[in-house]
Structures are given as C-alpha cells and as structure tokens.
Amino acid sequence: MLRAGVISLHTSPLTQAGSGDSGGMNVYIREVVSSLTQAGVACDVFVRRWSDELEPIVEVEPGFRVVHVPAGPVDLAKEDLPAIVDTFTAWMRSWLAENPVDVLHANYWLSGVVGHQLKHPLDLPLVTTFHTLARVKAEMGDDEPAARVDAEARVVACSDVLVANADEERRQLIELYGADADRIEIVAPGVDRALFSPGSAVGARTAIRYEGGPLVLFVGRIQPLKGVDIAVEALAQLSDPTATLMIVGGASGAEGDIEVHRIRGLITKHGLDDRVRFVEPQPHYALSTYYRAADVLVMPSNSESFGLVALEAAACGVPVVAAAVGGLRTLVRDGVTGYLIDDREPAHYAAAIDKILGDPTHAAALGAAAAIQASRYPWSGLAARLRRIYEELADARVLVDCS
Ligand code: UDP
Numbered sequence: 001m002l003r004a005g006v007i008s009l010h011t012s013p014l015t016q017a018g019s020g021d022s023g024g025m026n027v028y029i030r031e032v033v034s035s036l037t038q039a040g041v042a043c044d045v046f047v048r049r050w051s052d053e054l055e056p057i058v059e060v061e062p063g064f065r066v067v068h069v070p071a072g073p074v075d076l077a078k079e080d081l082p083a084i085v086d087t088f089t090a091w092m093r094s095w096l097a098e099n100p101v102d103v104l105h106a107n108y109w110l111s112g113v114v115g116h117q118l119k120h121p122l123d124l125p126l127v128t129t130f131h132t133l134a135r136v137k138a139e140m141g142d143d144e145p146a147a148r149v150d151a152e153a154r155v156v157a158c159s160d161v162l163v164a165n166a167d168e169e170r171r172q173l174i175e176l177y178g179a180d181a182d183r184i185e186i187v188a189p190g191v192d193r194a195l196f197s198p199g200s201a202v203g204a205r206t207a208i209r210y211e212g213g214p215l216v217l218f219v220g221r222i223q224p225l226k227g228v229d230i231a232v233e234a235l236a237q238l239s240d241p242t243a244t245l246m247i248v249g250g251a252s253g254a255e256g257d258i259e260v261h262r263i264r265g266l267i268t269k270h271g272l273d274d275r276v277r278f279v280e281p282q283p284h285y286a287l288s289t290y291y292r293a294a295d296v297l298v299m300p301s302n303s304e305s306f307g308l309v310a311l312e313a314a315a316c317g318v319p320v321v322a323a324a325v326g327g328l329r330t331l332v333r334d335g336v337t338g339y340l341i342d343d344r345e346p347a348h349y350a351a352a353i354d355k356i357l358g359d360p361t362h363a364a365a366l367g368a369a370a371a372i373q374a375s376r377y378p379w380s381g382l383a384a385r386l387r388r389i390y391e392e393l394a395d396a397r398v399l400v401d402c403s
Contacts, residue, residue: 002041002390005101005124006033007111009088010081012047014058014066018281019250021078023221024308025107025131027284028189030060035190035383037063041390044099046092046114048084050074067095079254081110082147089117096122102394105386107131109148112155116402119158125393127386128159131305133169135176136326140302142225153177158402161389163187165306166327183400185389188330189306190379191315196288198317198371204292210277213242214357217294217318219287219309221252227300227323228263233346234298236270239354245272245298248279248290291316295363296356300341300349304328311377314338314370319363321352337370 006029013030015022033043042063049056049068058066069091072084092114105127106115112128119126134144134152156162156177162184164170170186173179205211216238218231228247235245251260267276282290291297297313299322306327310320314331320338322328334340339352356363393399 002103002387002394003101004036004041004043004390005092005096005104006043006045007092007104007106007114008045008047008108009069009085009111009114010048010078010108012050012066013045014060016281017284018219018248019221019252019256021252023252024189024306027308028129028131029107031190031192031379032382032386033064034061035379036386037061039380039383039387041383041387044101046088046095048072048076048081048088050076069095082113082151085110085113086117089114093118093122103127103390105129105390106155106159109134109152109155112159113151116155116158119399120401123397123399125160125390125397125399126158127161127163127389127393128155129163129165130155130169130173131165132303133172133176133305136172136303136305137225139176140225142302154402158400159183160393160400161185163386163389165189166330168326168329169305185385187382187385187389188327188377189308189311190377190382191308191311191374192379193315193375195285196291196312196315196374198367199288199292201292204289207289208279208293210244210246210293212244214240214244214295215293216243216245216353217248217290217297217313218245218299219248219290219297219313220299221249221256222247222260222263223251223253223256224259225302227302227344228259229266230300230344230346230349231298232263232266232270232272232276234300234349234353235272235275237347237350238357240357243275243353243357245276246279246290246294247276248282248287250281287312288316291318294318296321296338296353298349298353299323299328300344301325301328302344307331311374315374317367317371319356319366319370321349321356331373333369333373336366337373338366
C-alpha cells in the first residue's frame with residue numbers, strides 16, 4: 001500500500017474552519033486525505049502540537065491519522081513558527097525512520113521547508129501545494145517577511161511536483177518564482193456534493209431564522225485580504241434597501257480583530273447596523289443551510305489561490321459575485337454562473353448584485369448553471385490525480401536535486 005506523509009505544520013485538518021488560522025487549507029487537507037485513503041493511499045498528517053489536550057496520534061478513519069508533533073510551546077504565535085521548523089523536522093525524521101512513507105506532500109510554505117529538509121536525507125519525493133504565495137500577496141500590497149519569500153523560492157526549486165489549484169497559480173509560480181513548468185500539475189480542489197447541493201431556500205431561511213428581504217452572503221475568515229469592506233460598501237449602494245448582508249466567519253490573522261473593528265465602524269458609518277448580520281463560524285456541514293438561504297454569495301478577495309467558498313455556494317445553486325483573481329477566475333463563469341469583478345470598486349459589485357436580485361429568472365438560471373459547473377469538482381477526482389502523481393514519483397525515484 002502506498003503511504004504518504006502529509007505535512008501541515010501550522011494548522012490541523014481537525015479544527016473548525018472559518019476563523020483564526022483555519023480556513024480552506026484545513027478543509028482541503030481533510031477532504032483530500034479522506035479521499036486518498038478511500039483510494040488506497042494511507043496518509044499520516046503531521047501537525048504541530050498546538051494544545052496540551054491533544055492525543056499524540058488521532059486515527060480519523062482507517063488509513064488517515066493525524067500525528068501531533070511536539071515542537072515549541074503549544075501557544076506559539078504563527079509569526080514565531082519559523083523558529084521551530086528545525087525541531088519539527090528532526091522529530092518527523094525520527095518518526096519516519098520507524099514509520100516510512102513513499103512520498104511527502106507539504107502544504108503551505110512552512111511545511112514546504114520541512115519537506116525540503118527531509119527530502120534529501122531520506123531520498124523521498126516531495127509534492128508541494130502552497131495554498132498562498134508571499135509574492136502574490138505582495139502584489140496586492142500585503143507584504144510578507146523576506147525570509148518567507150526566499151524559503152518559498154527554495155521549496156519551489158526543490159519540489160518534484162508543485163500542485164497548483166488553478167491556471168492562475170501555475171502562471172504565478174512560473175512568473176514570480178521561476179518554477180519549472182514541467183513540474184507543475186494543475187489539480188483543482190473539490191466540493192462534497194453530499195453536503196453542498198441545491199435545496200429549499202424557504203426551509204433554509206427558517207432553519208437559520210432569517211425573515212428579511214434579499215440575502216447577500218459572505219462566508220470566510222475576516223481579514224483585510226478577504227475584502228469584507230467592499231461587501232459592506234456594495235450593500236450601501238444596492239437598489240433594494242431591504243437587502244441584508246450576512247457575514248459568517250470570525251477574525252483571522254494578526255490583523256483580524258482590527259479588521260472586524262474596522263468593518264463594524266464602516267457599517268455604522270453607512271447606517272447599515274440593521275442590515276448586516278454577523279454569524280459566528282459554523283461547522284463545515286452546517287454551511288449548506290446558509291448558502292441555500294442566500295440569493296447571492298459575494299467574495300471580494302484581494303487574492304485567492306482557489307476560493308472553496310465560491311465552489312460550495314455554486315454547488316448549492318447560488319450565483320457568485322467574486323473578484324476576478326486566482327482560482328475564482330476559473331470557478332466563476334462571468335455572466336453564466338455569476339459575475340467576475342475586475343476591480344475593487346464597490347459600485348461594480350453592487351451593480352452585479354442588483355442584476356441578480358432584480359431579476360429572479362436570471363438569478364435562477366445563474367444558480368442552475370453554477371450547480372452544474374460545481375459538479376465537475378468532486379474531491380475524489382483530486383485524490384485520483386494525486387494518487388497517480390504519488391505513484392509515478394515513488395516508482396521513478398528520479399528526484400530533483402537542488403542541493
Ligand atoms: N468555513 C467553514 N465555516 C465557516 C466559514 C468557512 O467551514 O464558518 C470553510 C468553508 O466552508 C471553506 C473554507 O472554510 O471550505 C474557506 O475556504 P476558502 O478557500 O474560501 O478560503 P481560505 O480560508 O482558504 O482563505
């Protein structure tokens with residue numbers, strides 16, 4: 001049986017997504033690993049031990065274990081994690097001596113550094129999925145430390161396969177990091193259609209106790225990158241004064257609390273206190289009810305390697321109005337499943353939302369097309385591609401040598 005060592009140093013697939021450091025990557029790893037194990041690949045997921053309450057090893061399902069790696073104090077801030085990367089690596093190395101794997105799959109740059117350090121001495125192929133890239137964030141004015149940029153460049157040069165979520169990420173890896181195009185595989189994430197499928201909006205609204213007018217939904221971590229301010233500004237400009245903006249999620253990252261405060265200030269400034277509702281982060285499975293209740297999902301992100309929320313909403317038959325960035329450019333078909341907005345102008349978001357709210361027939365057509373489009377993204381498809389990549393690398397054993 002093929003065995004994969006999945007590295008997720010800074011965040012666990014078992015934590016609730018939607019606030020803090022927990023978002024799309026957590027959902028991605030949980031779903032991918034679950035599908036991989038069903039496809040016959042046993043996976044250990046290595047996560048830094050972040051609480052004293054954690055069992056050393058958690059068996060999630062047969063073939064899917066989360067291994068908690070002791071490295072640094074449990075409450076270490078994300079900014080301080082680079083300091084414990086060597087300890088994490090050393091611990092994993094001794095674990096792998098007893099529990100060998102055929103391939104390493106790193107997620108996010110910190111895990112990529114671990115993978116890079118393990119790959120050479122253990123002679124193991126390294127697959128990396130970055131999820132976010134510092135140079136892409138910098139292009140949007142969100143600078144990351146130079147050490148991260150340098151580390152990412154080294155991991156790009158060393159990985160045997162780079163998994164890009166969408167065409168846009170492939171281009172970014174090549175243009176911003178000089179990645180070898182032959183080593184990039186575009187493998188889109190997925191959506192669980194057993195959870196996310198069209199359903200009764202009336203029933204969903206009753207379930208979430210929403211009785212107002214048209215519902216514009218935002219779901220995700222609240223931090224500047226996500227552009228919640230644009231959603232609020234757009235609400236202020238909508239033609240229908242009875243529309244509500246619902247924000248499901250919580251503060252995330254070093255600037256998260258300041259951003260929540262800023263958003264609340266903006267809401268009050270526009271006199272929208274009665275028209276914006278905050279909802280605390282919801283368990284992943286419960287989100288389908290929020291999507292089904294919505295008339296439109298808005299995703300005004302600065303950058304987005306993929307944008308799982310847009311896919312989940314689409315799978316529930318909800319039109320999406322999103323920034324034309326990253327994976328959202330692939331996911332949303334402009335004028336067919338929703339609208340892509342090329343700039344950060346709230347008026348353009350408001351105009352697109354107005355088109356949907358003002359024409360129920362058009363909205364229904366967009367929603368139906370969105371659900372069909374989303375059905376092309378099963379997690380099992382991603383797992384099958386990854387399995388093939390792992391097998392080829394494990395068989396070929398011709399590894400990129402960057403030393
Ligand atoms: N999510 C969740 N509960 C919440 C808010 C978000 O489970 O209250 C999940 C959501 O379903 C999605 C993920 O968090 O799967 C967010 O992924 P996305 O790619 O949209 O954004 P990221 O967090 O990666 O920036």
